[in-house]
Amino acid sequence: MKNNSENYRSRCPINFLLESLGDKWTLLVIRDLMFKGKRYFGELLASDEKISTNILAERLKRLEHNHIVSKIVDPNNGAKVIYSLTDKGKDLMPIMLEVTAWSSKHDELTNTPAPFMQAFEQDRTGLMAKLRFDLDKLTK
């Protein structure tokens, strides 16, 4: 996955996403930062899908390099690092919601509460705006 434009396979927007986030793990890291309120390396490490340390470290590094995630030193504990989504990262929320909508519609095993998805289909714009507002508050 390269990120300097000369190496893109094409200049298609779909392909742009694939080159930025198109692997087995990156989207899961973003999910955890966006919807599960995780902020620390250790928390991200503890996902159901069992990512390993080197992979997580590499993905975070690349996400930071792509300005999707930023890291700061925890003001309450200088030994800890806090990861959070940048605006560019938060802009991925509509994609994540649509993915969730699609999966919960087409995979009966998926664990998304149906009422929420129904509300979402009714009023995408409103719900997205609200969630974005919450997200901004959280990482402010």
Add this chain to the structure above:
Amino acid sequence: MKNNSENYRSRCPINFLLESLGDKWTLLVIRDLMFKGKRYFGELLASDEKISTNILAERLKRLEHNHIVSKIVDPNNGAKVIYSLTDKGKDLMPIMLEVTAWSSKHDELTNTPAPFMQAFEQDRTGLMAKLRFDLDKLTK
């Protein structure tokens, strides 16, 4: 990439998408079927990104197995096969549009016309409904 539920890494909807479509090529095939009006193997083969025959054949087979793509024999030419999106496949359109929106916002090299994306941000629901209608007509 497994598709029988016992082998999922988790039952998260984000992960469901990754297990169904999470590789370097699948989303590009869907893009070509959804937005570029391609229907034949040869047409799909001719994308900018240069997919090879074996990969394309394998992806189409898996997409068919997952009920995202269906194939029929061309009624006008028995030697040809026509691929098209199922309803489940067409349901991916909102995701594709959000991906396009995100990429065209954050990658200046991306080739999506800005006016369209502006209209989309104004009225997601309306535009999605219209595009879905067009898509249904096309594959009817």
Add this chain to the structure above:
DNA sequence: CTGTATCCTTAGGGATACTG
């Protein structure tokens, strides 16, 4: 035209030991 089959290479990723 629509694929299969094969060969080969590489990138991605698990496991795990180790460091500041």
Add this chain to the structure above:
DNA sequence: CAGTATCCCTAAGGATACAG
């Protein structure tokens, strides 16, 4: 706790020849 460094292995993917 937050990573780095290695080792090793496998799956994914390019190239290309060939078949129905």
